[in-house]
Each structure stands twice: as structure tokens, then as C-alpha cells.
Amino acid sequence: SRQVASQCRLLQSSSARPLSPQLPQLPDDPIPLQDAPGGLFQLPPGDPFPERVTVAWLSVVAIALALVCDPQENLSLAEITLRRLAPRLLHSLHLLGPGADVLLRPEVADGLLDRLLPHGEMLFLNQHFLQAVDREL
Amino acid sequence: AGAPTAASPGREIQEEELRRFASRVASLLQGPELGPEAVDCLQRLHLTVAATKYPRRLDGKFVELLQTVLCSSKCPEQVQVLCAAILREMSPCNDLILSCDQIQDTKLLSLVSSILLAQGNKKGEVAAVGQRIVKVLERRLPEGQSARYILPVLSNVISLSPESLTEEQVNVVSKKMADWLRYASTQQGVAQPSGGFFSSPRTKQPGPVTEVDGAIATDFFTVLSVGQYHTQDQWLNVQAFSMLRSWLLCCGDKGLKTPKSDDRSGMDKSVMSTVSTLPTSSRLLPPKERLREKAFEYCQRLVEQSHRRPLKKDDADLQKACLIEAVTIMDIICKQDSSYVHRAASFLKVLHGRICGDATYARALLPIAQFFLNHSKVAAVDSDAIYRHLLTDIPAQLFHNASLAFEFVQFCKANSQLFTETSSVFRQSFPNLFKFLAWNSPPLISEFVDFLPSLLDAGTAIEIFHLLLDLPCLTAALDVQLRSAALPTSEKAASDPAVPPSTCLEAFRHPLYRSMFQHLLRAKSTSEDAPERLIPLRQLLGSLASSPRVVQCAETVPVLLELFFKVVAEFADGPLINQLVVLLLQRSDQLCEIPAFKDDVYRVLSSQLVVLCKLHPALIVELSTEILEFSGAVSNIQNKEAIFTHVVWAVGEYLSVCYDRRCTVEQVLRFFEALEAVLFEVTQLRPLPTTPGYPPRAISVLMATLTKLAARSQDLIPRVSMFLSKMRTFVQSPAVTSVYQEEDLEEILIRATELLNLLKMPSVAQVVFTPPVASTRFQREVNDSLPCALRMVTRLLEPTPGFMPG
Numbered sequence: 001s002r003q004v005a006s007q008c009r010l011l012q013s014s015s016a017r018p019l020s021p022q023l024p025q026l027p028d029d030p031i032p033l034q035d036a037p038g039g040l041f042q043l044p045p046g047d048p049f050p051e052r053v054t055v056a057w058l059s060v061v062a063i064a065l066a067l068v069c070d071p072q073e074n075l076s077l078a079e080i081t082l083r084r085l086a087p088r089l090l091h092s093l094h095l096l097g098p099g100a101d102v103l104l105r106p107e108v109a110d111g112l113l114d115r116l117l118p119h120g121e122m123l124f125l126n127q128h129f130l131q132a133v134d135r136e137l
Numbered sequence: 138a139g140a141p142t143a144a145s146p147g148r149e150i151q152e153e154e155l156r157r158f159a160s161r162v163a164s165l166l167q168g169p170e171l172g173p174e175a176v177d178c179l180q181r182l183h184l185t186v187a188a189t190k191y192p193r194r195l196d197g198k199f200v201e202l203l204q205t206v207l208c209s210s211k212c213p214e215q216v217q218v219l220c221a222a223i224l225r226e227m228s229p230c231n232d233l234i235l236s237c238d239q240i241q242d243t244k245l246l247s248l249v250s251s252i253l254l255a256q257g258n259k260k261g262e263v264a265a266v267g268q269r270i271v272k273v274l275e276r277r278l279p280e281g282q283s284a285r286y287i288l289p290v291l292s293n294v295i296s297l298s299p300e301s302l303t304e305e306q307v308n309v310v311s312k313k314m315a316d317w318l319r320y321a322s323t324q325q326g327v328a329q330p331s332g333g334f335f336s337s338p339r340t341k342q343p344g345p346v347t348e349v350d351g352a353i354a355t356d357f358f359t360v361l362s363v364g365q366y367h368t369q370d371q372w373l374n375v376q377a378f379s380m381l382r383s384w385l386l387c388c389g390d391k392g393l394k395t396p397k398s399d400d401r402s403g404m405d406k407s408v409m410s411t412v413s414t415l416p417t418s419s420r421l422l423p424p425k426e427r428l429r430e431k432a433f434e435y436c437q438r439l440v441e442q443s444h445r446r447p448l449k450k451d452d453a454d455l456q457k458a459c460l461i462e463a464v465t466i467m468d469i470i471c472k473q474d475s476s477y478v479h480r481a482a483s484f485l486k487v488l489h490g491r492i493c494g495d496a497t498y499a500r501a502l503l504p505i506a507q508f509f510l511n512h513s514k515v516a517a518v519d520s521d522a523i524y525r526h527l528l529t530d531i532p533a534q535l536f537h538n539a540s541l542a543f544e545f546v547q548f549c550k551a552n553s554q555l556f557t558e559t560s561s562v563f564r565q566s567f568p569n570l571f572k573f574l575a576w577n578s579p580p581l582i583s584e585f586v587d588f589l590p591s592l593l594d595a596g597t598a599i600e601i602f603h604l605l606l607d608l609p610c611l612t613a614a615l616d617v618q619l620r621s622a623a624l625p626t627s628e629k630a631a632s633d634p635a636v637p638p639s640t641c642l643e644a645f646r647h648p649l650y651r652s653m654f655q656h657l658l659r660a661k662s663t664s665e666d667a668p669e670r671l672i673p674l675r676q677l678l679g680s681l682a683s684s685p686r687v688v689q690c691a692e693t694v695p696v697l698l699e700l701f702f703k704v705v706a707e708f709a710d711g712p713l714i715n716q717l718v719v720l721l722l723q724r725s726d727q728l729c730e731i732p733a734f735k736d737d738v739y740r741v742l743s744s745q746l747v748v749l750c751k752l753h754p755a756l757i758v759e760l761s762t763e764i765l766e767f768s769g770a771v772s773n774i775q776n777k778e779a780i781f782t783h784v785v786w787a788v789g790e791y792l793s794v795c796y797d798r799r800c801t802v803e804q805v806l807r808f809f810e811a812l813e814a815v816l817f818e819v820t821q822l823r824p825l826p827t828t829p830g831y832p833p834r835a836i837s838v839l840m841a842t843l844t845k846l847a848a849r850s851q852d853l854i855p856r857v858s859m860f861l862s863k864m865r866t867f868v869q870s871p872a873v874t875s876v877y878q879e880e881d882l883e884e885i886l887i888r889a890t891e892l893l894n895l896l897k898m899p900s901v902a903q904v905v906f907t908p909p910v911a912s913t914r915f916q917r918e919v920n921d922s923l924p925c926a927l928r929m930v931t932r933l934l935e936p937t938p939g940f941m942p943g
Contacts (some may be wrong), residue, residue, distance in 0.1 A: 039542040039674060041580035064307065065335040070296075072386070074465070075544060104180045107185070107218040118289035119251060123379045124360040126460060127449040134369055 005108060036060050058082040067117075075102065077122045078120055084130065088112055092137075103110060152194070155185065159199050166206050171216045179219040186226045200224070200232040205361045208235075208245065221248045230254035234465035237269040246273065247286040254293060267294040267301035275309055285372045292380035299387040308424040314377045314384065315424070315431040319357055321374035325364035349456070359435060361442040361452075361459060373708035381432055382462065385469050389425060429470050433477060436463035436470075440488055458502060464488075464504040471512050482506065482516035493526055496534065500541050502527055502549045510552060521562065522744075528566035529660045532573060536615060539580065543571035545582045567592050571604055575612040578689040585693075586700055593704045595713055602720060603668050605698055606738065607657065609691040609729045610671070613678040614657045616686065617641045644677050648705070668720075672727055679730030691734040695741045700746040707750060714753040715760055721746060722767045725777050743779035750787045754796035757788060761804060764788065769811040771818050778832045785812065785835070789842030793849055805850045812843055820867045830876035837888050840864070846893040848902040849895045851911075858896050865890035 038058035044093065045052045055059050057066040057076040065086055083086065092108050115133045116123065162182055165175040186195070206212055207220040224230065225570035235253060240246045245268070253262040270291045274284055291310065294301055302310070326342035346354045346364040354362055360375050376871035422430060440463050443456040464485065471478045480829050489505050492498035514838045522606060535541050549556065549570060555563040593601060604611075621629070621642055623697050645654055653674040656663075681687055709717070721742050728735050750756060764784060767773060773781045788808055794800045816839040819831045840861065847853040867873060868882040896904045 039539050039577075039580055042547075042584065044583070060156070070546075072382075074382070074450065074458060074462050075540065076454070076461055079540065080454050080458055085526060103184050103188075106180065106183050106222045107215055110218050110222055111460055114247075118286070119247070119254075119293045121289040121376075123290050124455065126361060126363060126452050126455050128363050129360075129367065129375060 018056075036086070038079065040079075048097070054078075056082055058086055060086045063090065065089070066068075074122065077124065081117060081122045085116055087113065088116070088134075088137075139586040156196065158182065158185075159195055161404055163199055163202055166202055171206075171213055176215055176219065179216065179223065183223045183226065185218060186223055195227065197232040198757070200227070200230060201234060204233070204235050207248065208240070217245070217248060221252055224252045224547045225255050228252070229257045229259065237266055240269075241273075241279065243273065243282045243286045247290055250290040254290075254297065258298065261748060263294055263298045264301035266290065267298075268306070270294065270874050271302060271306040271309060274313060283369050284370070285376060287368065288373065288380065292383055295387040296383055302388065310384075310862070311364065311388070311428040314381070315428040317370060317373040318428075319431040320433050321358040322368045323354060323362075324368075326366035326368040326371065328366050348442060348445050349449070349452045350445040351448050352445070356438055357435075359438055359455065361439060377437065378462075380459075381435075382469065383465055384509070385429075385432065385466065385473070389429065390473050399797065399901045416908040426474070429474055430805070431478070432466060433470050433480075436467050437484060440461040440484070444491065453497075457498060460498070460501045461504055462499060464508060468504065468511060471508070471668060473588040475512075475515055478515045482512060482518050485509070486518065489523055493523075493560070499531055499535050499538070500544060502531065503544055508546065508926040510555070510693070525562050528562055528569060532566075532569040533658070533660050536576045537619065539577045541581060541653045542577045543584070546570070546573055546581055550584065550588050550591075553588065556591045557594070559596060564592075564597075564659060567597065567601070567662055567664050568604060571608065571611060572658075573691050574685065574693065575608055576615055578612075578686075578693045582693045582696065585697065589697060589700055590704045593701065595708060595710075598701075598709070598713060598718065599666060599703050599716060600662055600664070601626050601715065602701065603666075603724070605694055605701060606724055607668075607671070607675075608694050608697075609687050609731055609734060610675055611657055611677050612687045612690040613641070613681040613684065613729075614654055615676075616681060616684065617678075618658060619653070621645045638677070641677055641680060643925060644674070650674055650677070654835050668724065668727060675727065675729055675870075682729070682731040687731070689733050691729070691737075694734065695737040698738065698741045699745070702741075702748060706748060709752070711753050711755070711759075714749050715756050718746065718749055718756055718760055719763050722763055726781050735887075737779055739779040743783040744785050744812075746780065747787060750791055753798075754791040757791045758797040758804065761807070765808060765811050768808075769815060771815055773827075774815070774819065774831050774835045778835055778917055782832070782835050782838050785838045785842050788812070789838075789845040789859070793847065800857065802850055805846055806853070809843065809846045809850070809853055812846075813856070815839060815861070816843065820862065828872075828876070831880035833877065833885055836885055840889055843897060844902070845906045847896065848899065848906040851899055854896050854899060858893060861889045861893045861896075865895075 038056070040054060040056050042052060042054050043049060051096055052071055054069045054071055054073070054075065055066050056069060056075060057064055058079075060064075063086075067082050067084055069075065069078050074119065090111060092112060093105060115137060118124075123129075158178075159182070162178045165171070165178055168175075169819075203220045203224055207217055207224070212220075220607040224233070224235075233252070233256065235249055237246055237249050237253060250266045250270070253266050256262045257467050273287060274291075278284060308796065318737070323346050325346055327343055343364075343366065346358060346362040348354055349361055358371055360373050360378050362371075364371070374664050399514055439459045443460040443463075445456075447456065449452050467477070467481045467485070471481050485505055485508055489502070492501060506520075508521055509516075509518065509523055513520045528852060531541075532545065549563075552563070555561055556567070558564060587599075624642075631648060631651075632638060632643055634648045638647045638650065644650040650673070653671050657671065657674065705713075705717070725739065725742065728738060764787075768781065768788060769783050792800060792805060792808055816836070819836060819839070843857050843860070864886060868877075868886045874882065895905065
């Protein structure tokens with residue numbers, strides 16, 4: 001997560017985006033975040049995973065999410081998966097609100113991950129399937 | 138009492154408190170109902186267990202209780218998930234009695250599997266889970282159960298340990314996957330009535346599935362098929378495709394454990410190749426081959442579907458991801474069965490033609506190119522145009538797409554052997570590749586550190602040297618290019634050649650600067666070598682020196698330069714080393730105008746100069762003109778102190794007949810006089826009030842080198858001795874003491890005295906300064922070896938209190 005934080009900071013400073021100090025209001029529906037900063041980078045073997053991995057990351061307001069992939073996984077799908085997980089996690093866990101609620105509700109995060117990333121498997125879900133998943137949650 | 142609150146998240150909790158809390162949870166779990174209080178406690182317990190680095194010792198009985206609760210049929214889902222989460226956090230756990238053998242419910246099986254797979258496979262848990270899953274899949278599932286929840290487990294199992302499944306089991310699953318991929322329902326599903334969402338049950342027949350653009354689907358169901366509600370087999374279709382790549386990689390090939398299948402494999406293949414052009418009745422095919430057939434058809438269909446214009450724009454991203462996946466899977470299938478290659482090659486060539494002009498499909502060009510790299514020989518297809526387009530057009534146009542940049546560089550790394558072939562289009566295009574690095578430095582620097590050695594050889598070294606030094610300028614130039622492209626056409630006219638440009642944007646359209654930009658932004662390697670013509674452009678681009686992207690790029694250059702020299706040292710011969718040294722000295726004046734960048738580059742160049750001298754000491758003599766010119770310029774002491782100091786040191790070290798027979802007395806004298814003049818100017822001339830003072834290290838090195846040269850050419854000794862004795866006056870003069878630090882002046886004086894003493898014993902001096910045949914560790918560092926030797930000698934000559942041993 002340290003690596004993601006530094007990549008994020010470097011990317012943001014390179015694009016010279018002003019960081020807004022206030023937290024925006026979240027809309028009620030989960031929205032895909034097309035313009036949120038994100039990227040890809042690799043971690044060499046041993047640091048900290050035993051094998052070489054690729055990390056896809058996404059930054060939403062003050063939170064960063066990282067998805068660790070094997071080198072031969074579909075990175076486009078990884079980025080799509082992150083962009084779908086982010087708003088749903090933010091919304092369900094009220095991640096931008098006060099309090100440490102998120103730490104006390106692991107089953108909520110687990111439930112989301114179980115549907116969108118079951119056993120770590122990325123799914124090719126089109127919008128309608130995604131809506132079906134949202135209905136199930 | 139003793140429950141961890143949210144404010145103190147369990148980190149400080151003591152063993153005793155934990156035990157008490159656990160027993161409280163236990164009593165709740167054993168109670169009649171598992172209500173909100175139980176949930177609350179489990180949540181807190183999870184946090185406690187998760188928040189510590191060391192495995193929390195929960196009582197074995199308690200762990201057993203968790204497992205029992207998890208598996209009990211009347212346990213609410215939320216509690217189940219929490220118990221599973223806690224058990225996973227504690228993995229690997231010795232008290233685990235869980236087994237998936239008796240579990241019928243697929244959701245529970247999935248939960249339990251997640252715990253078992255986290256145990257580190259010490260007791261063969263992975264294989265056990267794999268066996269159970271296949272067993273469940275083999276039979277018809279009871280009503281209400283779905284294979285949907287356990288397929289991902291299977292995917293996990295085979296990637297953790299492919300040999301967990303027997304050949305038979307692989308065949309069973311392959312057969313099912315082929316069916317799921319090919320024969321899922323093409324009618325939409327119905328809404329589940331359980332949610333109470335609909336007040337009255339729907340009686341309308343669900344319609345057929347559609348494509349993403351709304352058209353009615355006329356072919357089999359895929360992940361790009363659209364329906365309001367979905368049937369179970371449609372879910373399985375999605376999951377089967379999602380795990381297809383990994384399944385084919387792990388289990389698709391022949392060559393699993395059982396050797397007896399190999400006898401038939403040769404025969405199967407030849408049968409396949411003779412009938413490959415005819416549609417085979419796939420029911421006759423063995424399961425793996427049948428799966429390949431269905432998978433291939435599925436991928437072809439996906440490719441077609443990916444060209445439709447989706448009604449929901451977010452489906453567009455998925456289309457691209459599907460396209461990439463489809464091409465990759467086709468590549469894998471062709472590797473496993475070359476009879477598919479012809480079909481795939483012609484199909485993908487058409488696809489390439491369709492998407493090569495569309496920037497949104499650019500990432501898909503990579504797996505297509507990879508396919509042709511893998512199979513073009515078999516396909517007898519000329520794929521040069523594909524590679525050329527990929528390497529020359531894409532980096533130039535899309536360098537700013539960070540994800541593409543990353544994947545592109547991965548592609549280069551995976552095919553690095555192609556870049557070593559001198560005439561290949563891959564090798565020729567390396568300047569283009571650096572654009573990715575220039576724009577997206579932080580994520581790509583480590584990738585380039587891996588990749589750069591493949592690009593370096595005697596033919597490319599010089600060009601890459603210049604490229605690296607100009608990398609931040611490239612970033613700036615790319616920025617200008619992007620901004621210029623965004624201007625309205627009215628502002629894009631070429632500017633007046635007579636008027637010099639005031640901004641970089643103006644320069645981009647200025648006739649005189651145009652060719653400089655073009656050189657910097659070139660897509661192909663060129664042997665033309667005139668870096669000084671970029672001087673005006675570098676100066677102009679200096680206005681962008683504070684741009685964050687340029688600064689980030691500049692920070693990567695020292696790392697790459699060090700790597701460059703390390704690799705080059707392995708193959709460089711004398712002439713190449715000479716060329717590099719000359720360029721090094723030249724370029725030290727021609728760097729991008731970023732202050733921290735210049736300092737870092739000087740630091741690297743100066744230490745690498747020493748390395749080059751060690752490799753080829755004769756260069757001091759061979760390049761005497763250039764080196765004399767450089768070391769004789771007093772301005773270099775201030776502007777490029779590191780390089781100057783190391784050059785002078787190198788002269789002292791290597792200008793000797795021991796390193797090069799051609800080193801004459803006249804040569805030594807020439808260098809001596811040049812350096813003497815410099816030292817004179819630095820120390821003896823009356824300094825102006827504005828002179829800031831020269832770096833003390835430079836003064837030290839000058840003195841040392843002059844001494845070394847005198848030791849070799851002994852008639853110079855009186856001159857040096859006189860000079861050195863004047864140093865006392867220098868360090869004591871008021872103009873000097875006001876400008877230099879006291880410790881520095883002291884050091885200079887001590888050094889001068891030591892050198893002077895040494896020269897009093899010329900034969901000793903000669904021994905000390907004659908380069909030994911085998912250099913010991915004392916002669917490594919610039920200033921470290923000399924003081925050691927000097928102090929030894931001085932102690933012999935003048936044991937004054939200031940030089941007590943120890």
C-alpha cells in the first residue's frame with residue numbers, strides 16, 4: 001500500500017491537479033469513476049509477494065484501492081473491476097464518513113468482493129450482469 | 138467487560154482479555170439465537186484478530202465452535218461470513234477440523250473452501266478442495282443450488298496447484314465448460330419472485346437476449362449478451378469464460394500426470410490436422426479438444442460482438458477487455474494445437490485492419506502482435522506491417538496513455554530478444570519507446586531498468602547515451618507537442634523565421650526549431666550524431682524545467698545512466714570507450730537546464746569516467762587533446778566540479794608509461810603545465826572580492842596530480858615543491874580565509890605539506906606513485922588511497938605531535 005500511495009502522489013503531482021479539501025457528496029447510485037486517477041505498476045519478486053506481480057490501483061478522493069494480479073492476467077479487466085468495486089465499497093461502507101465503521105464490518109466488504117471478485121477471480125460482467133449483482137446485494 | 142471498542146482497535150488487548158472476550162462470544166454462539174449482539178461481538182473479534190501481526194492464540198475449542206457454527210444449517214448468512222472471515226484471518230491454523238467432504242450446499246462449500254485454501258496447503262487442502270468441487274460438479278445439483286459459487290474456487294485451485302486434479306477430472310470439467318460456453322440459453326431469465334420486488338408474478342414470456350447495441354442476438358450466448366434477468370446457465374457461461382484463460386493454461390495442454398494418454402496423443406493430432414478445414418462433429422472430439430473448439434468459436438464471436446456500438450457506454454470498456462482476452466485465448470489455443478493457426482491468422486489479420494486506426498482499441502494491438510510473433514512462421518503470414526505500425530505509430534501517438542504504456546513495455550520485455558536483432562523494426566524503433574518512459578516515469582522506471590540492457594550494444598550505445606541525457610527534454614518536447622495539437626488550426630500556422638520564438642509553443646511551429654523537435658521526437662534510430670544542434674532547443678525547453686512531469690523524468694536519468702555504463706562496460710572496446718569519454722566531456726556542457734538534474738548527472742558521469750579509465754587507461758594518452766582542453770579550463774572547476782576533479786585524478790593516476798608506451802616526457806610536461814596554470818590561477822592570483830572560492834577538493838586533487846606527475850618526471854620536482862610551499866601563504870591570506878572554511882584550508886595545508894615531504898624523497902615518491910601491476914584496494918578511491926600513503930611517509934619523515942599514529 002505504501003507503493004500505491006507513492007505512485008498515486010507522483011501521478012497526481014505530475015498532472016498538477018488541485019486536490020479539493022472538502023469531501024464531495026456521494027450520489028446514491030453507484031457510479032463508475034472514469035476520471036479517477038489510477039495506474040499500473042509491477043512489483044519485483046520478494047517485495048513483498050514471493051512472485052512478480054502487477055498492481056492496478058485507483059484513487060477515489062482520499063482512498064486508494066489496489067488489485068494485485070498475476071503478470072498474465074487481463075489488466076484491462078483489472079482496471080474495470082477496480083472502477084466497479086470502488087464506488088460500491090465507498091457507498092456500502094460509508095468510507096468517507098467519520099468513524100472507524102469500516103473496520104467493524106468485514107462481512108460487508110467480503111460480500112461485495114464475493115460477488116465482484118469471487119475467490120479473487122475477475123469476472124467479465126456487462127452492465128446488465130452488474131445490475132443483477134447489485135440487486136443481489 | 139474487556140470488549141475492544143472501535144477507538145482502541147484491539148491492538149493492545151491482553152491475552153487474558155481476549156480469552157474472556159472469546160468465551161463471551163462462545164456463549165453467545167451456543168445460545169438459541171444468533172442475533173445482533175452475536176454479530177457485533179464477532180465483528181469486534183474479527184478486528185482484534187486482524188489487527189495484530191502475530192497469530193492470536195484463540196482456544197482450540199473456540200476455533201472448533203466457530204467451525205461448527207459456520208457449517209450449521211440454521212446459521213444466518215451474516216454470521217457465517219463473519220466466522221469464515223475470522224477463521225481466514227487466523228490462517229494457517231492448526232486447530233482446523235473443517236473438511237469440505239460432506240458439504241452439499243454450494244454457497245457454504247465456497248465459504249469453507251476459502252478457509253481451506255488459505256491454510257498453505259500443508260495437508261493437501263488444495264487437492265481436497267479440488268476433488269470435492271469436481272465431485273459436486275459431476276452430479277446434477279439439487280434444486281436451488283448453483284454451480285456458480287464453486288466455479289471460482291476451482292479456478293483458484295488450479296492456479297494454486299494444477300496437479301490437484303486428475304486427467305479424468307480435468308476432462309469432466311472441460312466437457313462441462315464447453316457446454317456452458319456454447320449452449321447457454323439465449324432466452325432472458327425471469328425475475329426471482331423471492332425478493333418481493335414485484336407485487337404480482339410476471340406472466341410475460343421473457344424475450345430473447347440482445348447484443349450490446351440492442352439488436353436481437355442470433356447466435357449463442359456470451360459475456361457480451363444482454364438480458365434483464367439471467368438464467369443459471371448464463372451465469373455459468375460468464376464464469377466459464379472468466380476462468381477460461383487460466384484453465385487452458387493450466388489444464389488445456391496434454392502432458393498431465395498420466396503417461397498412458399501420450400501414446401494416443403500423436404495419433405489424435407494427425408487425425409485433427411487432416412480434417413481441420415472441415416467442420417468436425419464435435420461430439421466425437423475428446424473433451425480438451427472439444428473445449429478448444431468451443432472456446433475458439435466463442436472468442437471469434439466475442440471479436441465480432443466487440444465492434445458493436447453499445448447502448449450503455451460502460452459496456453464499451455468491457456468490449457475492449459473481452460477483445461484482448463479473446464485474442465489471448467486464441468493465441469493459447471494455437472500454441473496447444475497448431476491446426477487452428479491458419480484460421481486464427483486470417484481472422485486476426487482482418488481484425489487488425491479494422492482496429493489499427495482506432496486509438497480506443499490500441500491496447501488490443503499488443504496481443505494481436507504477440508499472436509503473430511508466436512505463429513507467423515506457421516501461418517506463413519507477413520506480419521511486418523503489423524509490427525511496424527505497432528512500434529512506430531502507437532508510441533508516438535499514445536505515449537500519454539499510462540496503461541497502454543505499461544502494457545507496451547511489458548510486451549517489449551517479453552519479446553526482448555527481438556530487440557537485439559540489428560536490422561529488425563523492433564530495434565530501430567527504440568527512440569519511440571523512450572517516450573513512454575519520458576511521460577510516465579514513476580511506474581515505468583523499474584520496467585526500463587529491466588529492459589534497457591536488451592537495447593544496448595556497440596551499435597546503439599552512443600545514441601542511447603544521448604537519449605538518456607536528453608530524456609527530460611523529451612518529456613518537455615512531448616508536452617509541447619500535445620499542447621500544440623490541442624490548439625485550434627488558426628493558431629497552427631508556421632511562424633516567421635526571422636523572429637525568434639519566445640515560447641516553446643511558438644518554437645514548435647518555427648522553421649528553425651522544427652527540425653530540432655523532429656530529431657528529439659523521432660520514432661526511429663538514427664546514426665546521425667550532432668547533439669550540439671539541439672542546444673537552442675534545450676535552452677528553450679528549460680522554461681518547462683519546473684513542470685512536475687519533467688522533474689519526475691529527470692529523477693530517473695541517473696539510475697538509467699549508471700545502468701547504462703554498467704552494461705556498456707561489459708562489451709565496450711577501446712574505441713567505444715574513447716568515444717564515450719569524449720562525448721561525456723562534451724555533453725557536460727549540453728545538458729537540460731534543470732539544476733538538480735545536472736548535479737546528479739555530473740555525479741554519475743564522474744564516477745563512471747573513473748570506471749572507463751580503469752577499463753582502458755590508455756585513453757588518457759589517446760584523448761590527451763580533449764582531456765587537456767577540459768582540465769585546462771578553470772571555468773570547469775566551478776561549473777562541473779565532480780567531473781573536473783575526477784578527470785584530474787585520472788590524469789594523475791594513468792598518465793604513465795606503465796599504462797601506455799606512447800606516454801612521452803613531453804606529454805607529461807604538457808599536462809603538467811596545463812594543470813600548473815590552473816592551480817596557479819586558482820591559488821596564486823589575487824582573487825576578486827566577487828570570487829566565491831574554488832572547491833577545496835579540486836585544489837587538493839590538482840596538488841596531488843602535479844606531485845604524481847613530478848614523481849614520474851623528476852626534473853619537475855623543484856617546480857612543484859616551490860608551488861606547494863607557497864600554499865601556506867595561500868591559506869593564510871585574508872582574502873582567502875574570508876571565503877573558505879577553516880577546516881578546508883587546514884586540510885589543504887596538511888595535504889600540501891605531506892606532498893612536499895614526499896617529494897623530498899624522490900625514490901620513495903616514485904614507488905608510492907608508480908601504478909602497481911595489480912591494483913590493491915588502497916588505490917580505489919580518489920582521495921582515500923593517497924592520504925593513507927602520504928601519512929605513512931610523513932610519519933617516517935617528521936614525527937610531529939600532529940601526526941601521532943592511531
